[in-house]
Amino acid sequence: xxxxxxxxxxxxxxxxxxxxxxxxxxxxxxxxxxxxxxxxxxxxxxxxxxxxxxxxxxxxxxxxxxxxxxxxxxxxxxxxxxxxxxxxxxxxxxxxxxxxxxxxxxxxxxxxxxxxxxxxxxxxxxxxxx
Amino acid sequence: xxxxxxxxxxxxxxxxxxxxxxxxxxxxxxxxxxxxxxxxxxxxxxxxxxxxxxxxxxxxxxxxxxxxxxxxxxxxxxxxxxxxxxxxxxxxxxxxxxxxxxxxxxxxxxxxxxxxxxxxxxxxxxxxxxxxxxxxxxxxxxxxxxxxxxxxxxxxxxxxxxxxxxxxxxxxxxxxxxxxxxxxxxxxxxxxxxxxxxxxxxxxxxxxxxxxxxxxxxxxxxxxxxxxxxxxxxxxxxxxxxxxxxxxxxxxxxxxxxxxxxxxxxxxxxxxxx
Ligand SMILES: [Fe+2]
Numbered sequence: 001x002x003x004x005x006x007x008x009x010x011x012x013x014x015x016x017x018x019x020x021x022x023x024x025x026x027x028x029x030x031x032x033x034x035x036x037x038x039x040x041x042x043x044x045x046x047x048x049x050x051x052x053x054x055x056x057x058x059x060x061x062x063x064x065x066x067x068x069x070x071x072x073x074x075x076x077x078x079x080x081x082x083x084x085x086x087x088x089x090x091x092x093x094x095x096x097x098x099x100x101x102x103x104x105x106x107x108x109x110x111x112x113x114x115x116x117x118x119x120x121x122x123x124x125x126x127x128x129x130x
Numbered sequence: 131x132x133x134x135x136x137x138x139x140x141x142x143x144x145x146x147x148x149x150x151x152x153x154x155x156x157x158x159x160x161x162x163x164x165x166x167x168x169x170x171x172x173x174x175x176x177x178x179x180x181x182x183x184x185x186x187x188x189x190x191x192x193x194x195x196x197x198x199x200x201x202x203x204x205x206x207x208x209x210x211x212x213x214x215x216x217x218x219x220x221x222x223x224x225x226x227x228x229x230x231x232x233x234x235x236x237x238x239x240x241x242x243x244x245x246x247x248x249x250x251x252x253x254x255x256x257x258x259x260x261x262x263x264x265x266x267x268x269x270x271x272x273x274x275x276x277x278x279x280x281x282x283x284x285x286x287x288x289x290x291x292x293x294x295x296x297x298x299x300x301x302x303x304x305x306x307x308x309x310x311x312x313x314x315x316x317x318x319x320x321x322x323x324x325x326x327x328x329x330x331x332x333x334x335x336x337x338x339x340x341x342x343x344x345x346x347x348x349x350x351x352x353x354x355x356x357x358x359x360x361x362x363x364x365x366x367x368x369x370x371x372x373x374x375x376x377x378x379x380x381x382x383x384x385x386x387x388x389x390x391x392x393x394x395x396x397x398x399x400x401x402x403x404x
Contacts, residue, residue, distance in 0.1 A: 004192060011191050015210055015250065064319025065186035065278060072215045078148065086321045099280060099360050100320065102352075108321045114356065117325070 003061045003097045005039040009049060010062065014069040054081060055088020061098030133299045134174040135307035136375040137167060137399035138338075138368050139262075141183070142313055143253040144391035146217040146260060151390045163384035163397040164261040170399065171262055177304035178229050178269040179262070180295065181255050182371060184277035184312045184364040188252035196244035197283040198291055200237065201272035202230040208251030208259075216253055218260050223251065226269040229304055233271060236298035241291045246272075258311045275370060277312065277363040285347050288366040292373025299374070310371035312364030313393040315357065322359065324389035330357050331385065331394040334365060338398065339380035341372050361393070375400040 009031065013019045023030045027050045035041050041049075048056040054071055058064070064085075071081040086108060089095070095105040105111065149157065171179070188210045190196060203225045209216050227247075234245050249272055251259070259266065275291070276283045283291075299306040314334055315327035337345040346369050354362040372380075378400040385396045 007187075008191065008193065011187050015188060058321075063187065063278070064323075068319040069211060069215075072212055082321055082323055089321065099278075102280070102355055102360075111322055112325070115325075115327070 002040040002042075002045075005034075005041050006045050006049065006057065006060060007062055007066050009034050009039065009041075010066045010070050013073070014066065020073065053088075054084040055086075056092060057088070058085040059088045059092040059095060061096050061101060063099060131300070131303060131305050133296060133308060133374065133402060134176055134305045135171050135179075135309075135399070136371055136378065136402055137171070137308075137397070138310040138312070138371055139164065139167060139258050139397050140313060140391070140393050140395045141254045141257045141311040142316070142318065142391045142393045142395075143211070143216055143257065144388075145257050145395065146253075147215055148390050149217065152388050156386050156388055160384055160386065160388065160395040160397070161261070166383065167397050167399065168262045168264075171307055171309075174307060175305055176268065176307035178226055178271055179307040179309055180233075180271045180273055180299065181258060182273045182275065182295075182308065182310040182367045183254040184367050185252050185254045185274050186278055189246070189249055190274060190276070192279050195276055195279050196274070197276050197287065198241060199244040199246055199274040200230060200234050201225060201249045201270075202227055202234060202245045203247050203249060206249050206251055206270060206272060209256040210250040210252045216256065218256050221256075221259075221266050223259060223263075223266045224269045225271065229269065229302060229306075230271050232302050233295070233298040233306075236301050237291075237294045239294070240297070241287075241294040243291075254311060258309060262309065273370075275366045277366050280351070282351060282363055283366055285349060285366065285369060288369045289343060289347060289373045292370035293376075295370065296374040296376055308371055308374050310367040312367040313361040314365065314368075314396060315359055316361035316393045317359035318361045318392050320360075323392045325359070326387040326389060326392075326394055327358055328387055328394060330362075331396075334358075334368075335382050335385060335396070335398065338368055338372055339382060341375060341377055341379060341400070343373070346372055371400070375402065378402050379404060
């Protein structure tokens, strides 16, 4: 199990049209060939990459700067992308590892409270009404 | 030649990619400020622009993460993202291997830096270039500071790096401009995207305008993360430009939160002549 290799796979996919084409043709085989080259990925991580399970990948600790391109690659619209991450936290719990786990990321509400802000403000802001 | 221009601007991908979802009045005010920055930059007749960026896992990853990197190529392609997603067409920006090589050699006298003969620009550089050199006709010297993958470049080292860059820019005969790009407080690409700590941003920009080294270095990664999100780590680019401006006083030309762009959209410059 390794957040490093989950993100490494997405990093390579994000920057290579060849990897993107291979993944489009056969996602499972593309991830498996990455594993056969030495990447330490658990079954849970492989499944999340193949599906793709954006909420799970965020919960596992994927950086949004990497994950948002994977979502865009799958034609997942921006608001939907944000919602899938929120759902992932609701379903699986706080981010396990990585930069967001640094101060214990438990979700938008907990985060807003820690900042002394109203999470409704954040939610309203994200839908671009203002 | 002494440095001819120093400023900072935002680079969030929503600025171009989600333009149609923003309040048009605030958005157009921001675009106008960017246009004024382009004009001010052109007026200084630079031979090259150093862009101090905080790229987002486009070229640099945790297998080999430099604290500082400087491009050393004659051209750079971008954007690495889907052009439709970013709403910036594929481009080839000119570089200058010659100028880069001389700047890097001088910077290396006092700071450790990786050099890169290959570099694909992500939104961190593509968005500023889209506004500042829309015809891609000014040689770019890309610079990167690790603001993304902890352990991050320490703030004091970013400051020292800015001083080294300034020495290098002053040492070459060409007219060099420097532009730092980054968000201030923001939670980009996370469920909190759109959250902005406006008071924190204004306080930070006040320190930046006063160019007060002690105040600018008076942050920890923990306090920045808590108050300004992981996007706030990008203040390193602003600090480097502050150090390069060597005590010059800054002016904020535009700073307004645009939540769908995920940041307080900011344009600010230093008065190098003052
Ligand atoms: Fe950024």
